[in-house]
Amino acid sequence: MHQYSYQTDIGKIFIAEENEQITNISFKELNCDIKETSLIKQTYKELKEYINRKRKTFDIPLFPAGTPFQMKVWQELQKIPYGETRTYKDIAKAIGNEKACRAVGMANNKNPIAIIIPCHRVIGTNGDLTGYAGGLGIKKKLLNIEKYYKK
Secondary structure, three states, X not given: OEEEEEEEXXXXXXXXXXXXXXXXXXXXXXXXXXXXXXXXXXXXXXXXXXXXXXXXXXXXXXXXXXXXXXXXXXXXXXXXXXXOOEEHHHHHHHOOOOOOHHHHHHHHHOOOEOOOOOHHHEEOOXXXXXXXXXXXXXXXXXXXXXXXXXX
16 A cells, blocks of 8 residues: 655645555555555545635545445445535435434544545534544535535
């Protein structure tokens, strides 16, 4: 596995790939070789376009590793339209287990591919911003990018 980091307008981002698939996009350094591959460069290019409000979707091969439940949640997160939000309860209902709100929150917390698998689009039932691996400041920035660009 290889990783490379970039400074962006929302903070430092670490991108990792293995076997020509993105495995991680994180705000924390990963424990793997540092090497800027062509796929990592392409991912950064697309992330930069997203941050600069020039891209709404991504064309990157993803390979998030997780439990079957986590994978189900992450697949559901990818269905949230750009510029919209869902609650943990909405996601729990969508995967067929309305009572799994906390488990959905834990799966969000373990999302290895931030931004592209848009866990930042999940908010509390009362509309409050809740936890985000990169911090609530970054979550707010990401939601503001989408709110602005959606117009």
